[in-house]
Amino acid sequence: MLTADTMRDLYDDVVTARYYEERLQEEYLEGKQPAFDISAGPIPGELHLAAGHEAAGAGVCAHLRDDDTVTAPHRPHHVAIAKGVDLEKMTAEIFGRETGLCSGKGGHMHLYDPDVNFACSGIIAQGCPPAVGAGLAAKKRNTDAVAVSYLGEGAIDQGGFFESLNFAAVHDLPVVFVVEDNDWAISMPQERVTDVENAADRAGGFDLPGERVEFDDVCAVYEAAEDAVGRARSGNGPTLLSVQVHRRMGHFMGDAEAYRPDEDVERAQNLDCIPRLEDDLRQAGVSDDELMEIREAAEQRVDDAIEWAKDQPEPAPEATYEDVFSNPPQGRPMAAEQGGDE
Amino acid sequence: MSQQASEREVTMSRAMVDAIATEMRENDEVFYMGEDVADYGGIFDSTQGLLDEFGHDRVMDVPISETAYIGAATGAAMEGMRPIAELMFTDFLGVCFDQIYNAMAKHTYMSGGQVSVPMVLTTAVGGTYNDAAQHSQTLYGTFAHLPGMKVVVPSNARDAKGLMHAAIRDDDPVVYMFHKRLMGLGWMPAPEGPKTAVPEEDYEVPIGEAEVKREGADVSIVTLGLHVHRALAAAETLADDGVDAEVIDLRSLVPLDREAILDSVRKTGRLVVVDEDYHSFGLTGEISALATERAWDDLEAPPERVASPDVPIPYSRPLEQEFLADSEDIADAANRVTE
Numbered sequence: 001m002l003t004a005d006t007m008r009d010l011y012d013d014v015v016t017a018r019y020y021e022e023r024l025q026e027e028y029l030e031g032k033q034p035a036f037d038i039s040a041g042p043i044p045g046e047l048h049l050a051a052g053h054e055a056a057g058a059g060v061c062a063h064l065r066d067d068d069t070v071t072a073p074h075r076p077h078h079v080a081i082a083k084g085v086d087l088e089k090m091t092a093e094i095f096g097r098e099t100g101l102c103s104g105k106g107g108h109m110h111l112y113d114p115d116v117n118f119a120c121s122g123i124i125a126q127g128c129p130p131a132v133g134a135g136l137a138a139k140k141r142n143t144d145a146v147a148v149s150y151l152g153e154g155a156i157d158q159g160g161f162f163e164s165l166n167f168a169a170v171h172d173l174p175v176v177f178v179v180e181d182n183d184w185a186i187s188m189p190q191e192r193v194t195d196v197e198n199a200a201d202r203a204g205g206f207d208l209p210g211e212r213v214e215f216d217d218v219c220a221v222y223e224a225a226e227d228a229v230g231r232a233r234s235g236n237g238p239t240l241l242s243v244q245v246h247r248r249m250g251h252f253m254g255d256a257e258a259y260r261p262d263e264d265v266e267r268a269q270n271l272d273c274i275p276r277l278e279d280d281l282r283q284a285g286v287s288d289d290e291l292m293e294i295r296e297a298a299e300q301r302v303d304d305a306i307e308w309a310k311d312q313p314e315p316a317p318e319a320t321y322e323d324v325f326s327n328p329p330q331g332r333p334m335a336a337e338q339g340g341d342e
Numbered sequence: 343m344s345q346q347a348s349e350r351e352v353t354m355s356r357a358m359v360d361a362i363a364t365e366m367r368e369n370d371e372v373f374y375m376g377e378d379v380a381d382y383g384g385i386f387d388s389t390q391g392l393l394d395e396f397g398h399d400r401v402m403d404v405p406i407s408e409t410a411y412i413g414a415a416t417g418a419a420m421e422g423m424r425p426i427a428e429l430m431f432t433d434f435l436g437v438c439f440d441q442i443y444n445a446m447a448k449h450t451y452m453s454g455g456q457v458s459v460p461m462v463l464t465t466a467v468g469g470t471y472n473d474a475a476q477h478s479q480t481l482y483g484t485f486a487h488l489p490g491m492k493v494v495v496p497s498n499a500r501d502a503k504g505l506m507h508a509a510i511r512d513d514d515p516v517v518y519m520f521h522k523r524l525m526g527l528g529w530m531p532a533p534e535g536p537k538t539a540v541p542e543e544d545y546e547v548p549i550g551e552a553e554v555k556r557e558g559a560d561v562s563i564v565t566l567g568l569h570v571h572r573a574l575a576a577a578e579t580l581a582d583d584g585v586d587a588e589v590i591d592l593r594s595l596v597p598l599d600r601e602a603i604l605d606s607v608r609k610t611g612r613l614v615v616v617d618e619d620y621h622s623f624g625l626t627g628e629i630s631a632l633a634t635e636r637a638w639d640d641l642e643a644p645p646e647r648v649a650s651p652d653v654p655i656p657y658s659r660p661l662e663q664e665f666l667a668d669s670e671d672i673a674d675a676a677n678r679v680t681e
Contacts, residue, residue: 035528036528036529037529037530037531038471038529038530039470039471039472039530039531044471044472044657044658044659044662045471045472045473045474045477045657046473046477093657096472096657096658096659096661097658098658100658102657104656104657104658104661105474105475105654105656105657105658105661106474106475106657107472107473107474107657107658109474109476109477110474110475110476110657121476122433122474122476122477123433123434123436123437123476124406124434124437125406154405154406155406157405157406157407157410158406158407158437159407159409159410159437160437185377185406186377186378186382186385187378187380187381187382187403188377188378188381188403188405192403193403193404193405193406194405254529258382259381259382314658314659314660315656315658315660315661316660317660317661317663317664318664319656319661320651320653320656320661320664320665321651321653324652324653324654
């Protein structure tokens with residue numbers, strides 16, 4: 001059993017992430033109801049929420065330091081929160097504001113926080129090779145930093161994933177691949193696209209350990225990740241970890257999930273990592289009042305971040321042309337001169 | 343073209359699906375593969391309703407393995423079947439690019455013409471809804487630049503259906519690029535225009551024939567996809583200012599209807615090329631070069647190019663609005679060449 005302090009920290013992460021998703025959902029739907037119009041409302045673009053995935057974010061990232069690298073997929077918020085990404089700047093980015101993590105250029109699928117070595121991307125399995133690269137850099141520099149790549153169970157059929165497992169294994173790189181298995185790749189249930197039930201079985205054939213955490217139990221994820229991250233940090237190579245999580249919402253906001261049986265939606269709602277962790281905390285002697293305190297503090301932090309973000313200015317149109325290069329060539333990009341302003 | 347009063351107006355996605363369904367009914371060798379195309383019906387409604395009629399064997403949901411299923415479509419096509427494979431967002435091209443430009447596009451040539459690859463690669467293109475750098479690209483130029491694949495881009499329902507019939511029947515690989523904003527999705531309202539009358543019966547829009555969407559005497563605006571509608575809106579504004587713009591919808595990039603472009607430029611003496619793809623090394627450069635090489639004596643002003651800047655597509659609204667050309671940008675360019 002984990003210590004009460006460890007569980008309190010995990011609880012803080014998961015309730016922060018859950019409340020954050022609930023608040024983002026509210027904000028996102030503003031102006032998009034009753035008829036859903038993706039172009040309306042305060043949050044631009046698509047939004048993929050991670051409610052139901054929190055155990056995978058908190059349980060793994062609890063073992064990471066700022067100098068460890070995380071690459072997350074298109075559903076990144078809970079991992080970002082657990083990794084310690086600046087909550088205010090992340091929120092401002094999601095709202096498309098100038099003071100956002102990426103000056104409004106990245107958006108919710110493309111969050112970067114170099115202070116804690118966090119990145120994410122919108123292409124399935126794209127984060128696997130860069131995590132291998134971070135592991136390679138750590139090995140070459142002889143540091144004990146590790147890299148963690150998160151991906152969904154739908155991504156385990158992607159070539160980049162297979163190639164990354166092989167490369168990391170061959171070079172004994174300090175990488176942990178974390179599959180967040182929520183059973184659904186948009187409309188595709190896992191059994192219709194993958195002939196292994198357990199994503200960790202993909203480790204077979206690459207000579208690396210594969211482990212499955214069957215339930216989205218934060219404490220069990222924490223313990224499995226302790227082994228995997230410890231193995232990586234001590235120079236013993238990569239691990240593939242698969243964590244059962246649950247998709248409590250559609251693939252993206254606006255997804256009516258017509259393809260998904262009602263029983264499955266219900267099942268995902270009932271299998272919730274938060275009440276499970278609360279039971280564990282109570283058993284460890286933590287009172288309901290204390291849980292309430294942690295939750296309220298988390299909610300306050302989220303509300304403050306959202307309020308702050310909404311007050312931030314939008315970027316100036318001219319900023320479109322900045323940041324294409326770190327060492328910009330002379331002159332402006334050609335089309336910036338459209339409109340005859342040269 | 344005269345339209346029967348009884349002809350129904352349909353969305354572009356409906357028109358595409360009509361053509362696919364007809365071809366599937368008539369030819370058992372036609373099948374559709376892609377991510378979320380069966381039970382979901384296509385994220386952009388590109389296969390809505392096909393599963394009910396044809397079942398999972400012919401409307402196949404696939405693993406997220408673009409290299410495998412697009413390569414598999416190529417292989418099935420080389421066996422003589424007529425697969426349609428959908429790449430959900432054109433931005434995902436990078437994942438499976440080798441199978442597209444080294445396999446699908448080149449087998450015919452490399453085999454000395456012994457092999458053909460009669461497949462269609464459909465893919466959604468375009469921005470305008472703040473989906474940022476990895477989900478908003480247009481990439482017309484990328485596909486059109488690499489030889490061996492035909493490339494079509496419908497701007498309305500009538501062409502969407504006719505081009506789909508032509509694409510499926512073509513013995514070569516055809517890349518069929520549809521703009522999300524034109525599909526008629528409930529959650530992404532389309533501009534006026536793409537929803538048109540569409541005949542019930544099947545018909546082909548020949549691959550490689552541009553269409554004059556609006557005749558004019560003063561300037562040729564050459565474009566495709568979403569920007570056909572923006573160019574037509576610009577032409578209305580220009581007309582108010584006494585500039586008579588001709589609007590050409592390319593409809594096909596490969597083959598490119600060079601004669602239609604040159605005919606128009608020779609008539610008007612002025613050219614504006616409009617592209618949602620990146621500015622450099624793309625469509626606008628190609629068509630401007632064509633006009634200067636072959637209609638130099640008729641040109642009364644250097645061609646103007648309106649395209650996306652050479653910048654990854656930004657997320658935030660004011661940035662994306664700056665990035666994407668609108669009707670005003672097109673009208674401004676037309677005014678500059680006619681000054």
